Amino acid sequence: MRISPVGRARLAAIGLALLAGIPARAEPPAYVGTESCAGCHAAETEAWRGSHHDLAWTLPGEPHLLGAFDDAVFVHRGQRTRFTRENGAPAIETQGADGALRRFPVAGVAGIAPLQQYLLETEPGRLQSFDVTWDAERGRWYHLYPDLDLPPGDGLHWTGPYKNWNARCAECHATGYEKAYDPATRRYASHEAEIGVGCEACHGPGEAHLAWSANPPGHDPSRWPGTDARGFTAPFPRADAEAEIQQxxxxxxxxxxxxxxxxxxxTPFHDAYRLALLTxxxxxxxxxxQDEVYVYGSFLQSKMYGKGVRCSDCHDPHRAALRVDGNATCTQCHSPAGNDRFSSLRKALYDDxxxxxxxxxxPxxxxxxxxxxxxxxxxxxGRRDHSFRVPRPDLGAGTGAPDACTDCHEGRGQDWAAAExxxxxxxxxxxxRHFSEAFAxxxxxxxxxxELLLDIATSETMPGIVRATALDLLxxxxxxxxxxxxSPxxxxxxxxxxxxAxxxxxxxxxxxxxxxxxxxxxxxxxxxRITAARDMLSLPADSLPLAATGxxxxxxxxxxxxxxxxxxxxxTQMVLGGVGLTTQNWRGAEAAFREAxxxxxxxxxxxxxxxRIRAGLxxxxxxxxxxxxxxxxxxDDPMLAEARRALAAPPAQ
Structure with missing residues (x-):
């Protein structure tokens, strides 16, 4: 992590500077690149080439560039965008952060199907995801947010913080990525071992494994602490489905x-991320x-997860595609033959x-x-829910939740579906009973x-993410x-x-x-650990047991x-501002809110x-x-209008 002296000073001003003296740790193996793996793992490499993982992030050259950069013009709410070429290279002429029309060379390409996004460099090192996107199936340009008016200066404008590729997207489209943001200059010096999701994005940096493959009997794993006997940081043992799922x-x-x-x-998931609950x-x-939550939060709710089903049982991770098409994916297990790995599974004919x-x-x-x-x-x-739930239209009236039956049978109500x-x-x-009744x-x-939430939270049979959500509501x-x-x-x-909890x-x-x-x-x-430390901020200093201070x-x-x-x-700046308020560090809180x-x-x-802080000071x-x-x-914000009226009023006598 690169931290400039000015960046340290800025964080110090709000009481959250990084402390010196973080213990040194052994260096992990170096990244060596996908091509270093291809020689021995030819079949896996061939399956990977051209996959959604391979093409998650590419440079704007042929043959991966799909969009029509032939002076096509797209107009959205009066804003004109032209897709053109400059010296043969693709470029997009559109409204920049200052509202002026500018031409931006395409700096990167995200994805391949069903849509393809284009990355524009708005200043050195800063990549932004452009909102007018190529529909790879229909061969047309379209806007991701057709119903929204997003002018320059809006946080959701394509130049705004929520469309920043470095912070919001790149990690999952690259291998060995480091954001390297300097808060003092608000600049990025991001870098990665490889763009696209290569072998090492999942299996770990390959230096130690290459050393093992060159001389298995003489390999010394202690050179790279944290690697297994073959040099992997993520070995995916067959007996441990959780390791694969968390990766x-x-x-x-x-x-x-x-x-x-x-x-x-x-790295265990909960050492690297905070998962969104069922909020x-x-x-x-x-x-x-409901919103774009991807897969993990859904899958954790499923009985399949609880029984040890892993991602690669259904998906080929190298092709980034289903192993088999259609109902055959499900009938690997849900059939009269069943699956010996899952002894509790009822053997029956389902595809009938x-x-x-x-x-x-x-359909x-x-x-x-x-x-x-x-x-x-x-x-x-289109993304599919991975909770593998049985349709419950009988719950819809009380919970407001949709159901699979009336998704397809338009014009039919949930009462009809429940009766059927x-x-x-x-x-x-x-x-x-279903947890959704308590959640609603x-x-x-x-x-x-x-009381219902407490029963769910302390249940021994409910999925963990359901119990955690009950606690969040409680x-x-x-x-x-x-x-x-x-407390238990x-x-x-x-x-x-x-x-x-x-x-x-x-x-x-x-x-x-x-x-x-x-x-x-x-x-x-x-x-x-982090959540507990954050919650301790609101406690009196003398309430913590002395033994826990370290x-x-x-x-x-x-x-x-x-x-x-x-x-x-x-x-994050809003969180830092809240910390400043909690600790009565008014100047620090103000600095964080101003940065926000x-x-x-x-x-x-x-x-x-x-x-309020300025008035209070x-x-x-x-x-x-x-x-x-x-x-x-x-x-047009009513809260701001009311605040302005309050500040204009004479102080009470």
Missing amino acids: CAGCHSRREPLSDASPLPG EGLYHADGTI PAHHFHEAGT GALCVSCHMVERVYMGID IARRFPQSDHRG AARADAASAA ARATDERIAADA VLADPDPLVRTA IAVQRGAAPGPRAERLAPLLSDPARVV ALSGAMEEWRVSLFGRADFPE VELDPQLVDAWVMIA GDPGEARRVIDRALAANP
Whole structure:
């Protein structure tokens, strides 16, 4: 991680500077490139070439450039974009951050199908994902957000922070990536071992494995601590499905990174990321996908995950495609023959109209139509839910959740669908209470569902991500009794559950709360340690057991490093501002909120906090100027208008 002296000073100003003296660690093996693997692993390399992994990020040359850069013009809400060539190289002429029309050479290409995005370098080292995208199936240009007006200066404009490739996308489209953002200059010096998802993105850097392959009997694994006998950092043993799943999950999940670089392959997921739970806006109350959450959060809900099914049972990781097409993927296990790996699986004929009640060969006869609902993201990209749930239209009226039946049968209601399922499967055990009923109630009023949430959180049979979500909702209604009743799950085997349980302890008195959280400062999972340290900020300094002060210092350091790695995220600056408020470091809080609105002028809450801090520090004139600048960026915002009226009023006598 590159940290300039000015960058250190900026973080010091808000009380979160990185401490010196981080213990040195052994260097991992070096990355050697995919071509170094091809000689021995020819079949795997051949399968990988041309795959979505291979072409996740390429340079803008032929044959991978699909878009029509032939002076095509695309107009969106009055903004004109032209796709052209400059000395034979593709370029895009469009409105830049300042509103002026500029020509940007295409610096990179993302993806191959069903759409292809183009990366533009707006300043040295900064790559932005352009919003007008090539539809590879229909051969046309289209806008990712056709219903939105995103002018220059908006955080969601293609030049804004949320479309930054370095921070938001590159890690999962590259091998051995390091973001290298300097918060002092707001510049990137990003680099990677290889663009595209190559062999080492999953198996780990290959230097040690090459050494082993050259001389297996003489190989010394101790030269590279953390590697196995063949030199891998991520060996994927057949007996350990979790190692493979967590490696895939690093990219195939909605999550928050805990550093500014690709974790070394083989790093446990919860040491590298904070997974998004089944929260409102991301998932429906029943856990089905809503926003673009990718796969891991869905899969964790499934019985298949609980039984040890791994990603590569269905997907060929080298081709980045299903191993077999259609229902054959499912009938590898769900058939009269079953699968010897899964002894509890009922052997029966599923690929038959007697089970699915649809004509063979029609979409309704596909297993995925009922058990993996599809949602479309990025305009044309269909993604399937991986929770493999049984349709429950009977829950829809109470939870607002959709269902697979009425997804297809337009014009039919959920009451009709529920009655049809009850008629066709009268003896089904997929009836009765469901966690979605508690989640739907808690989203409206957590206190009204507190007991149900507590039952889910302490269940021994519910999936971990469901239990963690129950705890996340329960934290809104916590009190001393709830905190005490939920305290046993602080020692749960699942890091997701332990992490979510921490906030529930805010209902406890400072002494018991500190005593319960102290062991988590030394938790095996980094995300748990960081979350516990963050929660300790609101506790009185004398409430922490003396024996835990060393662990607190270490966990706080991990949190500081994590925050620095995301200093280019407006969301991180909001967190830093909150830390400043909690610790009464008003100047530090103000600096963080000002950085937040510099990155995203639409963060109204940050503008208001800056004005309140200035007013509280006895500078009402600057407070008014802050709100005026905020209104210039957000002219119709009622909160800002009210803040301006309040600042204009004479002080109370």
